[in-house]
Amino acid sequence: MADRRVTPVHVGEFQEEGGVVLTSVDAVINWARKNSIWPLPLGLSCCAIEFMAVAASRFDMARFGAEVARFSPRQADLMLVAGTLTYKMGEACRRLYDQMAEPRWVIAMGACAASGGMFRSYPVMQGIDHIVPVDFYIPGCPPRPEAVLQSIMALQKKIEKDSPSRQILRRTAAPVATE
Amino acid sequence: MSAPPEAPSPLARRVERSVEDSGRIFLNMGPSHPSTHGVLRIVLELDGETVVRAEPDIGYLHRGMEKIAETYGFTKFIPYTDRMDYLAPIANNIAVCTAAEVLMGIDLPPRAKAIRVVCAELGRISSHLLGLGAFAMDVGALTVFLYCFRERETIYNFMESLTGARFTVSYPRVGGLSRDMPEGWADAVRRFAEGLPARVDRDIERLLTRNRIWIDRLQGVGTIPREVAISYGLTGPNLRGSGVEWDLRKEMPYFGYEQYEFDVPVGTKGDAYDRYLCRVEEIKESARIIRQALERMPSGPISVGDGKTFLPPKEKVMTRMEELIHQFMIVTEGPKAPVGEIFWAHENPKGELGFYIVGDGTARPYRLRMRAPSFVNLSILPWLLPGAMISDTVAILASLDFVMGECDR
């Protein structure tokens, strides 16, 4: 759904992989990013309650640096769509996604966000990926909090593979991990 | 397939100003907002800090459950009721199963009723804990939220050992319960219920009830007079906080609630503080009911055995023809409702959850209407919010303790 941007290949000083300097810079930036993922909990329905349980003391999202739930999209990195998305709400969801600054990721928590879930009915969007690009889908109705934590860890692994230094140094539109 | 018509977006719908050029501003609260307890959108017209007009906009979680019920039938519909009031899913399941049983004219064995009482009260404790926790968090007392969740995790453990799921349980069936209490469950729940009032005192009441800030923020805020509460159809702690002594468990009892000794807290002034106190006291009363129900737990079957509504025991299904046919009919079609209609309501944690079911002789209800307490409780907002400050809006919304899953269905 998002635009595909292609990196023009620059033959020049920097090797494609970046060399030792850039990979170290990448590693530092990725380490900082992955350990401070601030979620925008789009808590729509029951999965929001399990999300609250993840944020509470038993499962404790703060271990991952992610307990800072910012409800303003400008301040959040991860949009965690937890619950059923209806068509009426879809516009709000898309606008929130548009307002988030890069790098941004989207996790579809629960069966309803992933595919409409048990609601094959007239007002329910059959999955949020019709309107926003999704990085991870967490199955479950609702998913256990451990599954949510697993998805955050998987997101951390995805962030580790990112190359933010290319974007910063070359000032070209590098394909960011958000597609 | 029709193409969608061109029209302004719902979020940009114009709310006309009451007085032109008055300098009032419109503030859009929601649908994604930390304090609206779900996807509720309120358009506030403000004169400085005071709310002059409030127009709620709901339907952002409308999932078409009533239509689904007409298509799917009673047993398949039980998981959908979990997702209605998702703070106490077990209570909704119990309400819909009982409504179907009333329609079909089934009387449950006493053990099933007692277990349903225990589950309903556990659901009430769980819902009020989260309601209070979110209430405290919105007003600013974040610690209470974490303490409440600690207690809720214990309840989740109980639900998981009883039903297999922490949260969206789908535990009862039409005609009984899907499984009996496991070994040691009753003792563990009893110990939990015995210690709960002391923990609520220590972790919630000592932090909040006589807290100067809490009292200043809640007393006199969101006052609902008695007649207004009745006229708007409020139920549950919202109605009782305004001084109306109406609790279905006492006035129109079901499941044998008349044999349990418990009090129903009723407020005097109808403000947010009274509603808070009602909920805290209700947690303690629920613990009392659970203790009594577990002490007097009758033995016996947990389901009706006529084979028309509830699955027969597996040993008989595997060895006898009649039970095999019953199993087949119940699994493929489901329990059949007679031609007729009923309205049946339960005292849910949020208020009175009512089901108006019209049966047509088949296994699917002709019409299943859910009278959701949160829907009716929210209708008072256009009356209640004007005159309050913006910061009071948050306290008022939290004190009404609604859930959008139930409101929009």
Place this chain on the structure above:
Amino acid sequence: MEAFPDAGIEAREFRGQWWIDVPRERVLDVLRLLKEDPDLGFVFLNDVTCTDHPEEEPRFRVVWVLTSFSRKERFRVRTRCPEEDPVVPSATPLWAGADWLEREAFDMFGVKFAGHPDLRRILMPEDFDAFPLRKEFPMEGTRSDRQWAKWVLERARRTEEGRP
């Protein structure tokens, strides 16, 4: 629930619950009588809802569910209205809670309530053009995912640029 004073209306019962069927012109009088009579005292409106019977004439049935605190009982009042003229009187003069309940009945069935202050859709988007709980409306809806997604994205893009 037996002694109902109105002439010509009989009360019916199923599973211990009682109701009456009244013609739609008399609904408001009956509701007012039930509410204000001190012996009856049905001061509480639980619910206003509809059922759809497309093969019968009149098509829609509207049901009011009332509770009496003093008698600790419930009672239902039913009426019918045809498809060509789906109007019944609104109970908002008697109960403020009827406001939203009637809006939902209108939203889902298309039944109009005469005298309602602000009858518009409440659960579906304002510009939705069908009535979902009517029997001919399919559960999955009449628009495809792609059409709906296009609708949503169009709205989101427009309000971003337009800044209303």
